[in-house]
Amino acid sequence: MPNLTARLPWAALVALALTAWPALAQTETFTAVAEIKTPGGESASVPVMIAVGRYATSNERRDLIAALKKGGATAAHALLLERDAVGMLQINGQQTPIRYAYAVDTGGSRLITLATAEPIPIATIKQQPGYDVGFLLLDLGSSGTGTGQLVPAARVHVDAEDAIVTEHASPEIVQLKVTKK
Numbered sequence: 038m039p040n041l042t043a044r045l046p047w048a049a050l051v052a053l054a055l056t057a058w059p060a061l062a063q064t065e066t067f068t069a070v071a072e073i074k075t076p077g078g079e080s081a082s083v084p085v086m087i088a089v090g091r092y093a094t095s096n097e098r099r100d101l102i103a104a105l106k107k108g109g110a111t112a113a114h115a116l117l118l119e120r121d122a123v124g125m126l127q128i129n130g131q132q133t134p135i136r137y138a139y140a141v142d143t144g145g146s147r148l149i150t151l152a153t154a155e156p157i158p159i160a161t162i163k164q165q166p167g168y169d170v171g172f173l174l175l176d177l178g179s180s181g182t183g184t185g186q187l188v189p190a191a192r193v194h195v196d197a198e199d200a201i202v203t204e205h206a207s208p209e210i211v212q213l214k215v216t217k218k
Contacts, residue, residue: 066218089124093139110192114169117154149175156190181217
């Protein structure tokens with residue numbers, strides 16, 4: 038009689054791999070290095086991993102802009118809390134769900150806006166009340182490499198051209214060097 042218990046784990050792994058493959062194929066992954074100031078004022082390089090499973094549609098972007106115009110940062114924060122995670126941000130081993138991801142091509146580059154519904158935990162940056170979201174902006178060239186900015190704790194609003202503008206709680210914006218995986 039064949040040993041089914043020895044074959045079952047392999048069959049389960051193959052089935053899991055086949056069902057998970059479409060989700061993995063659709064996820065866009067970026068790695069980055071964040072330049073962060075230590076409490077002593079020195080610079081430290083920290084690894085960052087960004088995975089985006091789904092980008093917002095133009096209608097979803099309009100909903101966020103409408104929430105910001107109507108109820109300000111509080112309404113936008115509430116909207117982000119209602120949304121499912123569309124990706125994950127990992128900094129120094131700590132994960133934060135991404136609730137909003139929007140990409141736009143600008144000719145020779147691609148701008149990606151990412152937002153979390155909570156501040157992004159970075160040990161050297163103090164959290165302040167009212168700065169309830171984390172925010173990232175990536176500027177990628179056609180090769181997939183580029184730069185970015187990370188605002189760990191932000192308050193957001195929109196300007197006259199409906200661009201999302203951040204006010205940040207930290208004295209510095211964290212600079213990123215980004216590579217698409």
